[in-house]
Amino acid sequence: MSPYVAPGAITRVAVVGAGAIGAAWATLATARGLDVAVADPAPDAEERLRSTVDRQREQLPPRETGGRTGDLTLVRDVAEAVRDADLVIEAGPERLDVKREIFAAADAAARPDVLLTSSSSGLTPSSFQDACTHHPERVLVAHPFNPPHLVPLIEIVGGSRTDAAAVDAAMATFAHLGKHPIRINAELPGHVTNRLQAALWREAYDLVARGVVTVADVDTAIASGPGLRWALYGPFATQHLSGGPGGIGHVLEHLGPPMLDWWADLGQPELTPELCRTIAAQTDDAMAGQDLDEVTRRRDEALQALLALKAASGIDAPADTHPAAGPAAGSAAGPGPGSAAGQGGSHA
Incomplete structure (x- = not known):
């Protein structure tokens, strides 16, 4: 039997940070009937939080909003937020020093059967879990994707001191919240999906x-080409379907050798100030005249429609939540960079 709170027994969630990611977590949890306490010391945090949650809750499908809506409260102190929580989700900025402070405070105040999870987009759990002097074994990364109240993917990463039961519990807990968890069996900067x-x-x-294409051309190449297929099936399944009766084996046999030449010719650009200016200027030109809030709204509506279409078509395959074969869940490749609280890190 798991030493951690069972997914169905979770009634109260603590979220640390009222920025974009923290607010989206609050939206998802309250829409599923869970009470949420958000910790953020910013003077305008409550106004921003409630405005965002009210707007985002309208975007959720009926299955997530048909029952009781959980209570939402904002507090200034991490310990106060986590004291009565059944699940803790840290969603602060990507600064290791603040991340360590948050987890030390949460570890001291939360019950020992409560998972302490970080939404960090690139920091490894080993880099901050040693700040927890009570129960570092329940600390892990649960990295969502933006916007997290709509995009179902979440990456579960254990650190060098995380026990296997905590990883199993996190897989089950976030699946219960409607996410599609994948288990990352080694600590890597950026985890897996951001590396891809x-x-x-x-x-x-x-x-x-190199002037081969413009920023707009690249976006068109992906959004009007492989991106359409990747939104339905991942790169391996897409290759398998491209191979006809022979599947991916046929693709690798015939396209594998030339692909080696493509790999050898891939660029390794330096992110120079000049290149940054070029990319920014071309992106500004491509988006000129468009209201970014309106573009975001249309994107979110399209995401909802796509998710509904995938579900109706049976093209919806969340990873199972059973223990995976391979490296132990708590084994680590080594500590990585660091993290913090407030606005939240980059979740592309």
Whole structure:
């Protein structure tokens, strides 16, 4: 039997940080009938939080808003927020010093059967869990994707001192909250999905730097091409479908050798001030005349429609929540960089 609070027994969630990610977590949890206490010391935190949660709650599908709506409160102190919580979600900025302070305070105040999770987009749990002197074994990363109240993916990463039961409990808990968790079996800066994105961005930046294409061309190439397929199935399944009866084995046999040449020719750009200015200027040109709030609203509406279509079509395969074979959940590749509280880090 798990030593941690069972998913169905969770009634109160503590969120640390009322920024974009923390507010989205509050939206999702309250929409599912859970009471949420958000800790943030900023003077305008409560006004921003309630405005965001009210707006985002309208975007959620009926299945997540059909029952009781949980209570939402804002407090200034981490210990006060976590004291009665059944689950703790840290959603502060990516600063290791503040991250360590938050987890030390949460560890001292939260019950020992409560998971302490971080939404960090790139920091490894080993880099801050040693700040917890009581129960570091229940500390892990649960990294969502923006906007987290709509995008179901979440990456679960244990640190060098995280026990396997905590990882199992996190997989089950976030699946219960409607997320699609994947288990990351080694600590890496950026986890997995941000690393995959970074690989694409690296080549995209290099192509723009060389003048091969513009920023707008790159966006069109992905959004009107492979991005459409990737939104339905991932890169391996997409390759498998491309291979016809022979599947991915046929693709690797025929496209594998030339792909090695492509890999060898991929760029390794330096993010120079000149390249940053070029990318920013071209992006500004491509988005000129568009209201970014309106673009975001249309994006979120399209995300909702796509998720509903995938569910109706049966193209919806969350990872199972059972223990995975391979490296132990608590094994780590080593500590990484650091994190903090308030506005929240980058969740691309």
